[in-house]
């Protein structure tokens with residue numbers, strides 16, 4: 001912990017100096033024009049937030065601290081014999097800007113193990129929720145139940161100084177990331193199985209332990225695909241719905257548990273994280289309707305046409321920022337090609353890849369006809385026997401806790417203020433646009 005804090009603290013000095021310089025010497029410099037369309041259409045592509053942990057390029061996709069996802073997957077420490085980067089190493093990278101050594105990664109995994117115990121009140125809260133409640137609702141409620149023990153909140157009440165905010169935010173961030181797989185596995189077991197699964201195992205890394213606690217597959221390959229999944233969903237800069245929500249909530253100095261509980265409610269939307277649930281549901285329906293026929297490009301084009309004609313979106317395709325196939329999709333595809341290319345569901349995903357971008361492209365309305373991560377992740381989970389698609393967004397949430405928590409620590413570290421954009425009535429917009 002001391003090493004981690006030392007690294008954050010050193011980088012913090014540089015970043016605070018940079019922020020102060022920008023404000024002092026360039027505070028009035030114009031970097032973009034705000035158009036009427038931006039104001040109406042969801043602030044799309046307006047550069048109005050600061051997030052250092054990761055950056056989304058419309059063609060190259062996400063980079064963590066300047067490293068492309070492919071580089072991250074190559075250069076970060078792995079489990080013994082594994083080839084996918086460990087997500088907790090990605091957490092370290094996002095927090096410190098540095099690739100951790102194997103030794104630092106192992107110590108960090110142990111730090112998370114030490115913080116993993118979930119208080120009885122959280123499990124009691126979970127027990128009181130009907131099992132028909134969507135797993136994302138259960139997860140968000142559990143984050144609020146954990147809030148009772150927020151160290152940030154306690155320190156605030158005790159009068160902590162502004163310069164200490166980041167340290168207590170870090171405490172909560174580490175606790176939250178350590179505990180979320182335990183809560184998520186408990187949600188899975190109570191909702192879909194008869195009761196508790198395999199016990200927490202401190203000999204495993206963070207992702208392998210989560211995969212193991214789900215109790216659906218004890219093979220090494222499932223642990224490996226879970227590491228990949230949790231590493232590549234970890235962060236997607238600050239503007240996506242769940243990160244932005246958490247940022248906004250955190251800017252009021254609500255603690256990290258409040259912030260992520262709120263963010264999760266956004267991740268649960270079908271246009272955001274729930275798209276992976278929707279996508280698997282759609283794929284399974286296609287499979288059923290094809291009644292054993294080989295999924296060809298022609299059949300999939302027709303099927304997707306029917307979905308569009310019914311006024312629905314094709315889940316897993318399109319993106320608010322990306323204008324290319326999502327590198328997260330490519331990494332999942334490479335994994336599938338290596339480990340499960342004969343899976344009929346993979347062949348269906350592959351046929352979608354051949355058919356849908358061309359179809360959406362021809363329609364001319366969708367700005368990005370290519371697949372995003374959600375078009376593939378369900379197939380991988382399904383192949384390794386995690387079959388209940390309305391749980392899938394919880395797996396996404398366990399991973400994204402890493403990025404959002406790193407962003408929260410940094411928002412407090414560089415002293416970002418309360419966020420409060422200006423809204424205007426449509427009439428005012430009309431006056432502004434025509435004056």
Ligand code: NMX
Pocket residue numbers: 270271272273275308312313314315316317318319320321365366367368372373374
């Ligand atoms: N299928 C059908 N229509 C689409 C799709 C799609 N996959 N993507 C965009 N459109 C439509 C969109 O609804 C809009 O229609 P209208 O003008 O009638 O309202 C039009 O195309 C233009 O939208 P864009 O500017 O291309 O996309 P926008 O930035 O507004 O939205 C998404 C981005 C991701 C919400 C949108 O592409 C979508 O709904 N995709 C399917 C859901 C999905 O995969 N979400 C996952 C995002 C990633 N994640 O993990 O969070």
Ligand code: MLT
Pocket residue numbers: 235236239240241272320321372
């Ligand atoms: C994400 O991973 O958060 C999604 O791709 C959505 C986004 O970036 O807007």
